[in-house]
Amino acid sequence: MEYNFKEIEKKWQAEWRNNNIYKVNNQSEKPKYYVLDMFPYPSGAGLHVGHPLGYIASDIFSRYKRLKGFNVLHPMGFDAYGLPAEQYAIQTGQHPAITTEKNIARYCDQLNKIGFSYDWDREIKTCDPSYYKWTQWAFIQMFNSYYCNKTQQARPISELIQHFAKQGTENLDIACSEPIHFTAEEWNAKNETKQQEILMNYRIAYKADTVVNWCPALGTVLANDEVSEGLSVRGGHPVEQKKMSQWCLRVSAYAQRLLDGLDQLAWTESLKETQRNWIGRSEGAEMQFRLAGTDEQFTIFTTRADTVFGVTFMVLAPESEWVERVTTAEQKEAVNAYLEQVKHRTERERIAEKKVTGVFSGSYAINPLTQQEIPIWISDYVLAGYGTGAIMAVPAHDSRDYAFAKHFNLPIIPLIEGCDVSESSFDAKEGIMTNSGFLNGLTVKEAIATAKKYVEENGLGRVKVNYRLRDAIFSRQRYWGEPFPIYYKNGMPYTIPTEKLPLVLPSVDKFLPTETGEPPLGNAKKWAWDEQNACVADTNAIDNKTIFPLELCTMPGFAGSSAYYLRYMDPKNDHELVSKAANEYWQNVDLYIGGTEHATGHLIYSRFWNKFLFDLGIITKDEPFKKLINQGMIQGRSNFVYRIVGTNTFVSYNLKDQYETQPIHVDVNIVSNDVLDQERFRQWMPDFKDAEFILEGEKYICGWAIEKMSKSMFNVVNPDDIVERYGADTLRLYEMFLGPLEQSKPWDTNGIDGVHRFLKKLWGLYFEGDNFAVVEEKATPDELKTLHKTIKKITFDIENFSYNTSISAFMICVNELTQQKCRKREILEPLIILLAPFAPHITEELWHCMGHETSICDAVFPLCEEKYLVENSVKYPVSFNGKVRFTLELPADASKADIEQAALGNEQSAKYLNGATPKKIIVVPGKIINIVL
RNA sequence: GCCCGGAUGGUGGAAUCGGUAGACACGAAGGACUUAAAAUCCUUUGGCCUCACGGCUGUGCGGGUUCAAGUCCCGCUUCGGGUACCA
Numbered sequence A: 001m002e003y004n005f006k007e008i009e010k011k012w013q014a015e016w017r018n019n020n021i022y023k024v025n026n027q028s029e030k031p032k033y034y035v036l037d038m039f040p041y042p043s044g045a046g047l048h049v050g051h052p053l054g055y056i057a058s059d060i061f062s063r064y065k066r067l068k069g070f071n072v073l074h075p076m077g078f079d080a081y082g083l084p085a086e087q088y089a090i091q092t093g094q095h096p097a098i099t100t101e102k103n104i105a106r107y108c109d110q111l112n113k114i115g116f117s118y119d120w121d122r123e124i125k126t127c128d129p130s131y132y133k134w135t136q137w138a139f140i141q142m143f144n145s146y147y148c149n150k151t152q153q154a155r156p157i158s159e160l161i162q163h164f165a166k167q168g169t170e171n172l173d174i175a176c177s178e179p180i181h182f183t184a185e186e187w188n189a190k191n192e193t194k195q196q197e198i199l200m201n202y203r204i205a206y207k208a209d210t211v212v213n214w215c216p217a218l219g220t221v222l223a224n225d226e227v228s229e230g231l232s233v234r235g236g237h238p239v240e241q242k243k244m245s246q247w248c249l250r251v252s253a254y255a256q257r258l259l260d261g262l263d264q265l266a267w268t269e270s271l272k273e274t275q276r277n278w279i280g281r282s283e284g285a286e287m288q289f290r291l292a293g294t295d296e297q298f299t300i301f302t303t304r305a306d307t308v309f310g311v312t313f314m315v316l317a318p319e320s321e322w323v324e325r326v327t328t329a330e331q332k333e334a335v336n337a338y339l340e341q342v343k344h345r346t347e348r349e350r351i352a353e354k355k356v357t358g359v360f361s362g363s364y365a366i367n368p369l370t371q372q373e374i375p376i377w378i379s380d381y382v383l384a385g386y387g388t389g390a391i392m393a394v395p396a397h398d399s400r401d402y403a404f405a406k407h408f409n410l411p412i413i414p415l416i417e418g419c420d421v422s423e424s425s426f427d428a429k430e431g432i433m434t435n436s437g438f439l440n441g442l443t444v445k446e447a448i449a450t451a452k453k454y455v456e457e458n459g460l461g462r463v464k465v466n467y468r469l470r471d472a473i474f475s476r477q478r479y480w481g482e483p484f485p486i487y488y489k490n491g492m493p494y495t496i497p498t499e500k501l502p503l504v505l506p507s508v509d510k511f512l513p514t515e516t517g518e519p520p521l522g523n524a525k526k527w528a529w530d531e532q533n534a535c536v537a538d539t540n541a542i543d544n545k546t547i548f549p550l551e552l553c554t555m556p557g558f559a560g561s562s563a564y565y566l567r568y569m570d571p572k573n574d575h576e577l578v579s580k581a582a583n584e585y586w587q588n589v590d591l592y593i594g595g596t597e598h599a600t601g602h603l604i605y606s607r608f609w610n611k612f613l614f615d616l617g618i619i620t621k622d623e624p625f626k627k628l629i630n631q632g633m634i635q636g637r638s639n640f641v642y643r644i645v646g647t648n649t650f651v652s653y654n655l656k657d658q659y660e661t662q663p664i665h666v667d668v669n670i671v672s673n674d675v676l677d678q679e680r681f682r683q684w685m686p687d688f689k690d691a692e693f694i695l696e697g698e699k700y701i702c703g704w705a706i707e708k709m710s711k712s713m714f715n716v717v718n719p720d721d722i723v724e725r726y727g728a729d730t731l732r733l734y735e736m737f738l739g740p741l742e743q744s745k746p747w748d749t750n751g752i753d754g755v756h757r758f759l760k761k762l763w764g765l766y767f768e769g770d771n772f773a774v775v776e777e778k779a780t781p782d783e784l785k786t787l788h789k790t791i792k793k794i795t796f797d798i799e800n801f802s803y804n805t806s807i808s809a810f811m812i813c814v815n816e817l818t819q820q821k822c823r824k825r826e827i828l829e830p831l832i833i834l835l836a837p838f839a840p841h842i843t844e845e846l847w848h849c850m851g852h853e854t855s856i857c858d859a860v861f862p863l864c865e866e867k868y869l870v871e872n873s874v875k876y877p878v879s880f881n882g883k884v885r886f887t888l889e890l891p892a893d894a895s896k897a898d899i900e901q902a903a904l905g906n907e908q909s910a911k912y913l914n915g916a917t918p919k920k921i922i923v924v925p926g927k928i929i930n931i932v933l
Numbered sequence B: 001g002c003c004c005g006g007a008u009g010g011u012g013g014a015a016u017c018g019g020u021a022g023a024c025a026c027g028a029a030g031g032a033c034u035u036a037a038a039a040u041c042c043u044u045u046g047g048c049c050u051c052a053c054g055g056c057u058g059u060g061c062g063g064g065u066u067c068a069a070g071u072c073c074c075g076c077u078u079c080g081g082g083u084a085c086c087a
Helices: A005-018 A052-067 A083-092 A096-113 A129-143 A157-167 A184-189 A192-200 A251-264 A269-279 A305-310 A322-326 A332-344 A347-353 A399-408 A444-457 A557-561 A580-586 A602-616 A653-658 A678-684 A719-726 A728-737 A749-766 A781-799 A803-819 A825-835 A840-849 A896-904 A907-913
Strands: A032-037 A071-073 A145-148 A153-156 A205-215 A220-222 A240-249 A282-291 A297-302 A313-316 A359-366 A373-378 A390-393 A461-466 A486-489 A492-495 A528-530 A547-549 A589-594 A625-630 A634-644 A649-651 A661-666 A692-694 A703-707 A873-880 A883-891 A920-924 A928-932
Touching: A005 A096, A005 A728, A005 A840, A032 A052, A032 A580, A052 A071, A052 A589, A052 A728, A052 A781, A083 A096, A096 A719, A129 A145, A129 A205, A129 A492, A129 A557, A129 A602, A145 A157, A145 A602, A153 A157, A153 A602, A157 A184, A157 A192, A192 A205, A192 A492, A220 A240, A251 A269, A251 A602, A269 A602, A282 A305, A282 A444, A297 A390, A297 A461, A305 A444, A313 A322, A313 A399, A322 A359, A332 A359, A332 A373, A390 A399, A444 A461, A486 A547, A557 A602, A602 A625, A634 A653, A649 A653, A719 A728, A719 A749, A728 A749, A728 A803, A728 A840, A749 A803, A749 A825, A749 A840, A781 A803, A781 A825, A803 A825, A825 A840, A873 A896, A873 A907, A883 A896, A883 A907, A896 A907, A896 A920, A896 A928, A907 A928
Parallel strands: A032 A071, A032 A589, A313 A373, A589 A625, A649 A692, A873 A928
Antiparallel strands: A145 A153, A205 A220, A205 A240, A282 A297, A282 A359, A282 A461, A313 A390, A359 A373, A486 A492, A528 A547, A634 A649, A634 A661, A634 A703, A873 A883, A920 A928
């Protein structure tokens, strides 16, 4: 019987489904293990061969853990809300609900063909009301919470209201948008609306007028991680800065906890470093500078308090509220012109031009240490959103200040002995201070500390920690997202009672975004909140007395993906996000596999979201993902044919230089090992129907290049095609064999035959012709050794996610057993258990051929018995001064003295020693003998 | 600019603690079986010298530590990724 993968895979996929083999229980005597994949956006293009890479890796680990006796949670779902799904719907002119449903069905189909061990009963879709009910619920909790800096946790806003009523803002250290102060009397005198306005300053989910990234082409605002180099990450459209009233999440309040939490996580150092940079903690000082001729003081932030003696000017961000106050009458016109110019420059232009621009305000400030007057300038190289939107400029030791000073001819005072600032600034934090009053003679590091202390002791400012991490903008002016559970009374937002959730997304006729920013939900006819009847009502009935308008924006893509891992624990629970029992059992994710592109988005937001839920006390762990592995990207490998210019003749790769040719992308699916299928090429496109070929050795060889996998390059490989041709097991093995999991690599089918051949050889061990040939004989020591060294290697490799080398180990094992003509159950049964996580179908078939009734999923992973690995002799390479000259074979139990004796007392060593006595003899047990002359 | 990874045969890649570099696979060459092809199997395959035995050389480049370096240290070259007027 041949290895008929098609039949085997079809049969077992059906069996697994019918018998609920992958169903997971929330109660078990076994220890738990939670393996999670980053769930996919179901895009219209379907899965390509790169998508399953991480899924295969996690599936192997899940199956391995199950064989090792764990109760394994390995779910799958779909991140169905958000921009990509909606963009696809817009492109195809269909309603996103329909396209999303279709795309999900296609994804499921493709995933099932690969034989994953998901418990589909736990499937979640973020666009499903029963799921987003809990996204909305979490939002309401955030709305009703504030962050206490003292206890470093979220607290109910009701506590804050009580505190305000008794003590005003006295004795409070809480995260806020703007520092404000009032007494209890002042608070109590305010009306409901005013009080609500103040509370907005503290809520963890709050609405505020902020400068946001507005993308006109997408018709929505974007979070910082959705913008790269002034362009939207999705679609690459220009993004501008715009002041808008938006929902935000106070992620910044959690900055320190997000930073500290990284230390305990088993993530790669580079990913943790990316997050640390994104959080961007910097320790410095806030300092007060007095405006000359007044008593007014403004605050700047610096990490280089040691350089105050070198401050030769100040710079304000154009958006700073101080701009108006410091602009003198004479400069008014110039300043306004500059502000106007800045407004019209997009973020992208600013970055691209890198031009020094700015304007003098007309005013001066007083340097608090030197008492000198220094001019105040306005320039867009200072950002309003970081620090205080104002800086002290030290051109000698900051390259940006330096460029500005050179451009506007401002003085430059060097502060470090011997530094040369004639060509560029000296930014390094090293050297000895000079020109710096009481700091002279100190090293820079000492000076920073001394200056900070001086500033604090003399009331010039205070030591301050700043974070680059900013609050997440949470509104999207789009249709396809979770509706906010918010309605407006007197212009103030109120939450819908949680027992009325979910607030279901209404259907609309026009779901397209608008360039001006009116959300498409405004087109919904039934989209209003009736407080009495507590239901969604007709928009025409809005009277602002009993029936109120609802929030028209929707939530961003990351809303639904922030806590999805909790929902898998208890996906059907209708009255809790996750039950206490389920959460206490599953705790958090033991292994999370996904792409590194989520480093500053999803992986920050879910950690934030999770910490918030932890503060509420509804979950047991404050970090969601214990271990994280980033699988590399699979790039495309394009193929080219070379057409002789002006003809329909194509010349093979190595002959192309003899002609004037033009390379043309050719569909990689009609090329095999870089050899073109000429017949299929002629059929591929009408233009090539009559194509002629100039061949080399009867073959047409194609050229190739590594490019992004995309339709236009004709290099997209669909996993379905591979499954069809080679089977799912071959696909799984081959994707892992391609190279290290975490490394990016091009898809290249050139080696797939080797992996497929391996499965055929494996099959050949169990079958002789049509007969199942496994016998009940005692295994020889050699066979046992082959088996146990494979067990050892495979176990080690799986634990270290080194799947490519495990497949090599399997190949070696099968080759050895084939040579040994071994068909013994004692060897062949453990072997398929080892292989089961990698190739579930073929192993399941062979397992049943061996007479087992239950699935191989519930077998026991074999243990390596070291006793079979012990050698009776060891080969020692003998080297002289590190160069290997000959090899000795000695008994394994030879003593060190025996080994030394053998190494020296023989003909060959005599030749190299030439009568001399060796200086040193180094024997590394079992490895090498080195004789130093 | 800053931060983090890489660089090993014709190709993808092994080498886990500093200990015989090139496992495994692809490709290529030769051979067996076959009328032939496919499939399968066997042999060779880093480079140079040698009929051979064997020797020399060899992990991006230049130094260093060590009996011994792909692996550790210093200085470069180069490719990839992340990030940026963050004071």
